[in-house]
Amino acid sequence: MAFKGQIVIDTEHCKGCGVCVEACPMKCIEISKNVNSKGYNYTHTVNDKCIGCASCAIVCPDGVISVYKVKC
Amino acid sequence: MAKELKLMKGNEAIARAMIASGTDGYFGYPITPQSEVMETLMAEKPWETTGMVVLQAESELASINMVYGGAATGKKVATSSSSPGISLMQEGLTYLAGAEIPCVIMNAMRGGPGLGTIQPAQSDYFQSVKGGGHGDYQLYTIAPSSVQEMYDFVFDAWDIAFKYRNPVLILTDGAIGQCMEKCYTRDFIPRWTEEERRQHAPWGTWGKPANRSHNIITSLELESSRQEVFNQKLQAKYREMEEKEVRFEALNCEDADYIFVAYGTSARICMKSMELARAKGLKVGLLRLITLYPFPKKQIAELAKKVKGMLCVEMSAGQMIEDVKLAANCSIPIEHYGRFGGIIPSPEEVLEAMEKEIVK
Amino acid sequence: MANLDIVKPENLVYTKTKVLTDNVMHYCPGCGHGTAHRIIAEVIDEMGIQDKTIGVSPVGCSVLAYNYFDVDFQEAAHGRAPAVATAIKRLNPDCFVFTYQGDGDLAAIGTAETIHAANRGENITMVFINNGIYGMTGGQMAPTTLVGMKSATTPYGRRVDLNGYPLRITELLATLPGTYYVTRQSVHTPANVRKAKAAIRKAFENQKLQKGLSFVEICSSCNSGWKMTPVQANKWMEENMFPNYPLGDIKVDGKLCENITADRLVLDHPLTVVNK
Secondary structure, eight states: OOEEEEEEOOOTTOOOOHHHHOOTOOEEEEEEEOOTTTEEEEEEEOOSSOOOOOHHHOOOOTTEEEEEEEOO | OOOEEEEEEEEHHHHHHHHHOOOOOEEEEOOOTTHHHHHHHHHOOGGGTTOEEEEOOHHHHHHHHHHHHHHTOOOOOEEHHHEHHHHHHHHHHHHHHHHOOOOOEEEEEEEEEEEEESSOOOOTTHHHHSSHHHHSSEEEEEEEOOOHHHHEEEOOOOOOOOTTTTEEEEEEEEEHHHHHEEOOOOOOOOOOOHHHHHOOTSSSSSSOOTOOOEEEHHHHOOOOOHHHHHHHHHHHHHHHHHOOOOOOEEEEEOSEEEEEEEEEHHHHHHHHHHHHHHTTTEEEEEESEEEEEEEOOHHHHHHHOOOOOEEEEEESSSSHHHHHHHHHTSSSSSEOOOSSSOOOOOHHHHHHIIIIIOOO | OOOOOGSGGGEOOOOOOTTTTTTTSOOOTOOOOHHHHHHHHHHHHHOOOGGGGEEEEEEGGGGGGGTTTEEEEOOTTTOOOOHHHHHHHOOOTTTTEEEEEEHIIIIIHHHHHHHHHOOOOOOOOEEEEEEEEEEETTTTTTTTBBBTOOOOTTTOBBBHHHHOOOOOHHHHHHHSEEEEEEEEEEEEHHHHHHHHHHHHHHHHHHHHHHHHEEEEEEEEHHHHHTTTHHHHHHHIIIIIIHHHHHEEEEEEETEEETTTOOOIIIIOOOOOOOHH
């Protein structure tokens, strides 16, 4: 059974540490060239390969990632 | 236990009063001359009767921090020690004062500095009332001069501690801790119920229900402007204590030409010296200080207008005298007489000092 | 490039627990403290014990932990959290009490309180964050700093002849009869976070058994103190910290694990000289 997922990043509270980028098995996340109001280069999704595994959210030190998932 | 008259040591009175006053916990570490406090508690096994917790800690550092933890949950938690142990506790005391945690600490003073001696002394006055730890804080400091007062002041201490959310220090010495006297015990006050605890300590860390925000016990405030406001609040509380909670006993002061100023064991000696003086025709009175903080400034200022001189008697090199002189604005002769290193002065030598230094 | 149609409440599988407040954590980007906080909060949430949990924070980077956990919390003096927690638990035996301490707090200034709380078998949970450095004060040597590791007070690397050995307090505590559960975990990968969370869950559940202290070390990185990026720091931790601080359970249900030999516990003291 396959899953399709989507993450929502609270970019304003993201500190751009990049730990989620390393953790993502589907290489969906990258660090943005843009910064938030604190000056951090926040992370964002760059493709639609997310499977909703939540690895990114689980390692996120600041708890800024929410994960949505459906069967497909 | 019902009200009765018993013969007991001062240290034992502290322990029995803790049980009778509904104390929830005692955390201590043995040190002479007050080890009988914990020994009495352990022998009484209050955990089987009132449910009071008693634990021997690994150090005074641990015991005062156990007080900090236990008392922060809004329960009545106490400890006791003697001078070197109280020095170790200063860190905990400033945290307790800074986090505004009610608790009771007893110091049975012994001679110092350093390991000093196990004999009685009164040389921790500065440490007690000037803030032995860091920061601008005050402990409500009350000095019993009898076994009965050792017992009674534990009850009073809980009232003050919770009324002001402030640590209370019962400042006594090895002589009162070790001497045996008759003492009227009181009817037991039951330990607070869960509802009473929450009512007396809505600020406590007793588990966050859904209908309130989490309670935080801390003395940390990194924002200087807020830390200043907090300090102002503390100072306002101390001013209120100074206004409302001063306690003293004035003996034969109405017609006195000269007065002794003393507390605790020294006050007991001075009572006899006063009798000897009166027998010789000298109009001598005694101002016995009961609270050392708040200090009876007004009463001393008033007396300074009426008497010709004061002799401060203290088992130290002269600490309390500084506050007496400030209160009297040095308007009359005020001298110190003290023995230290564990020596208790005799009534005769105290009277001789009065005659030589003040009456002249 | 997003599956935005999926973003519906019914499809939500993971979000920050409500046992954490909305306050933005002050920790450096990539710091393990945030992850450790989150898994503790998730355990409290999943066990339904928010109204019965009392936390104790240390002095160090996590001094302000009370701002992030939505449970009653007390901030202890440096190193004294085990003593504070001892009394909280003794006076409130129905509550779940945990301390959260760093290596300087727990293994240097508070060593006596740590060992004696463990030896008394206090029914509390202690969470120990070991990053081998004093983070808050600016990266000085900790008791757990590795041999050869540079810090603000060992600028040429820690020397055994000068500074002694890295202290493996977790192994030391496992030898005490008062500890019921002793484990070392990390939170730098999703798999490790899951294991660490299971360990935290066990450490909290154990409080119901009243059989002694549960101790969870989380070996963590301090990328600011180590002067690396967060991702580099996690790799450096795997290569250098883990040989000195091996991950896994040491003592479970009051018994040393089978693989924990005397050598592993006491003698096998890898003195990896690191050149950072």
